[in-house]
Amino acid sequence: AQSVTQPDIHITVSEGASLELRCNYSYGATPYLFWYVQSPGQGLQLLLKYFSGDTLVQGIKGFEAEFKRSQSSFNLRKPSVHWSDAAEYFCAVAGGGADGLTFGKGTHLIIQP
Amino acid sequence: DTGVSQNPRHKITKRGQNVTFRCDPISEHNRLYWYRQTLGQGPEFLTYFQNEAQLEKSRLLSDRFSAERPKGSFSTLEIQRTEQGDSAMYLCASSLIGIGQGHHIYGYTFGSGTRLTVV
Numbered sequence: 001a002q003s004v005t006q007p008d009i010h011i012t013v014s015e016g017a018s019l020e021l022r023c024n025y026s027y028g029a030t031p032y033l034f035w036y037v038q039s040p041g042q043g044l045q046l047l048l049k050y051f052s053g054d055t056l057v058q059g060i061k062g063f064e065a066e067f068k069r070s071q072s073s074f075n076l077r078k079p080s081v082h083w084s085d086a087a088e089y090f091c092a093v094a095g096g097g098a099d100g101l102t103f104g105k106g107t108h109l110i111i112q113p
Numbered sequence: 114d115t116g117v118s119q120n121p122r123h124k125i126t127k128r129g130q131n132v133t134f135r136c137d138p139i140s141e142h143n144r145l146y147w148y149r150q151t152l153g154q155g156p157e158f159l160t161y162f163q164n165e166a167q168l169e170k171s172r173l174l175s176d177r178f179s180a181e182r183p184k185g186s187f188s189t190l191e192i193q194r195t196e197q198g199d200s201a202m203y204l205c206a207s208s209l210i211g212i213g214q215g216h217h218i219y220g221y222t223f224g225s226g227t228r229l230t231v232v
Binding site for chain 2: 004051
């Protein structure tokens with residue numbers, strides 16, 4: 001069975017600073033990988049996804065993520081955060097059958113002025 | 114494309130009552146998923162449909178839960194004899210899956226959810 005680990009429960013970053021959110025997955029073959037963002041009381045918005053091909057994936061709102069098979073990681077990055085980026089971020093994995101997603105527990109991002 | 118729509122947004126019910134939620138997926142999507150999210154946790158997969166066929170059910174989906182997707186369009190999730198532990202956000206998602214050499218996912222969009230409170 002697949003699993004996702006997001007090691008950081010909370011991260012605090014100053015506005016304008018760079019950001020990296022960590023995600024490690026467990027799956028026997030090449031997975032489908034996703035990053036979602038969730039604001040309080042809202043649904044999930046897809047930031048980016050990886051299925052195959054180029055391991056550096058560009059997403060919306062200036063986010064990118066890099067798939068590293070050797071490290072079983074799919075870390076999310078942004079060069080300069082904005083106060084509006086404060087939210088909960090979830091990494092998720094799906095298996096080859098493209099059925100249900102398995103989510104990590106999330107990382108709560110706090111932006112300091 | 115109006116996105117995935119869920120109704121109601123909020124539901125408060127007394128313990129023991131039955132509740133039903135509705136999800137309208139993106140029209141061209143062929144898969145529909147239900148998830149449950151409790152406070153401070155990531156969403157947990159419950160079940161999914163490919164068109165009108167229910168293909169997988171998580172062990173989280175007890176006998177009190179039932180989901181339908183008649184005609185492969187909208188879906189309903191019913192919880193019978195609700196318990197306080199059922200209080201959660203129930204999320205619906207839809208995707209378009211192309212099956213050729215492997216599965217290809219074109220989009221995986223979530224709705225805003227239905228927040229259930231059982232008192």
